[in-house]
Amino acid sequence: MQLFINNPNYDIVICVGPQHIEIAKIVINQVKLFFQAQQIYVITNPSHFEKFQALNLNNLLLINENKLFDQFNFQSVADFLKRKIANGDRAGWYFQQFLKMEVSKIIQSDYYLIWDADTIPLKPINFFDQKDKVLIHKSEENHKPYFETLEHILSIKKTVNYSFISEHFMVQTKLMQKMLLELSTNAENQVWPYYILENIATKDMALSGFSEYETYGNFLKSTCPDAFRLRTSASELLNTTRNGSMILGTLPNTKDLNFLEILGLHYATFEIWQDLNPKKIKANRRRIALFFFFKKIPLIRSLNNLLVKNFRKTYSLPRPLY
Known part of the structure; x- marks a missing residue:
């Protein structure tokens, strides 16, 4: 299968915390080398901007993680967790998931590739098939709290017998925006991340009570099942x-x-x-x-x-x- 022939335009989004600064610089250079992205969005604290500016990439856009939301930031998550469970240690883990979703509101391309900051690509990868369907790299994870939260916030049950969680996900921008609109509607007067946090069971909040991959993946399956397919052939599967x-x-x-x-x-x-x-x-x-x-x-x-x-x-x- 030929790579990158008439593929839809896409951007790349990488959220970077302080623990991943150095590995993320390697990741970004490899992403630039192997992937055909329009723009590379790096969402991080502005105190780290200078380190990424030194890469001198003309399509690198640095986004202040605390300015992407109007009324919500890292401290908002930490404060919420401290009130609920007296422990804000998982604030960064939840916050970076919300950032990957909210960024859809400023993405200009039809799609954007969420890519983990500690995952280094080693060769070109095709993210679409010849009919422009997104190719999904499935996994076998099955963490029950993710789907309990999903049902609470979107009234969607797990719709597949596999997991959408991997180290990347090609997101359809308008569909993510549609999902956020639905979340905002359900949240009424709240900022939508608060709505998600409040619907995570207290017993699960200190560990893993929400997955952006499982939430978007099952929303995708429920609303646009023909827009993606699993990687099946030898030329599509990823090692x-x-x-x-x-x-x-x-x-x-x-x-x-x-x-x-x-x-x-x-x-x-x-x-x-x-x-x-x-x-x-x-x-x-x-x-x-x-x-x-x-x-x-x-x-x-x-x-x-x-x-x-x-x-x-x-x-x-x-x-x-x-």
Whole structure:
């Protein structure tokens, strides 16, 4: 399947918290390299703007996370959680989800790609099929509180036997705007994020009581089921890993990324909360250095096949699909 031939226009949206500044800079450069986006929106605190301006990208737009809403910001979420459960630690986690939704009101393209700030693309990816349907990368997650909140706020039940949660989602701008209008109508005199927060069960609020991916995905299925389809063919399926940090630490270099691409991955997520083993990471980097050394010597280049096979087995990485 050819990439990017007459695809609909789209922008990219990346929400960046203070813990992801450095990895996000790598992500943005890789996004620029591999994806055909019109604009790259980075939503973050203005104290971080200078770090992203240094990237010198002409299609990079920096959005103040505390100015996107008229009457709502990070502190609003933190204050709400402190009143409800006396703990505001999850404020950033909820707030970034709301930002990814509210940004639809300023997006100019027909679509925008939500992309996680700790997920590095390694090669071009097509997000539409030849009929301009959005391609969905499904997962097997099934967290009950997400769907309880969904039913409370939109009167929609889970409509599929899979999860819409992955590290990205191609959103139809007008449909997200339609969903926000419905949420605002249901919220009456409230700003819609307060309405969502109030409909999360108190027992779930301290952990994970809402998912923007599951909410929008099930709204999409309920209102425009013909606008998307699951990735099915070998040329559409994506090979991914969420264990990038376990393999290479939380800040990979160019050679690391080249090796992950050689392993057949489309993208890798580098989560900061994973337990890291510095000795294993150092050993992996030595093996990668050997891999690129062997590539230069035809007589021992075949050893690389064993090295790659060992990496895949150790970290349960899928083989390339095509």
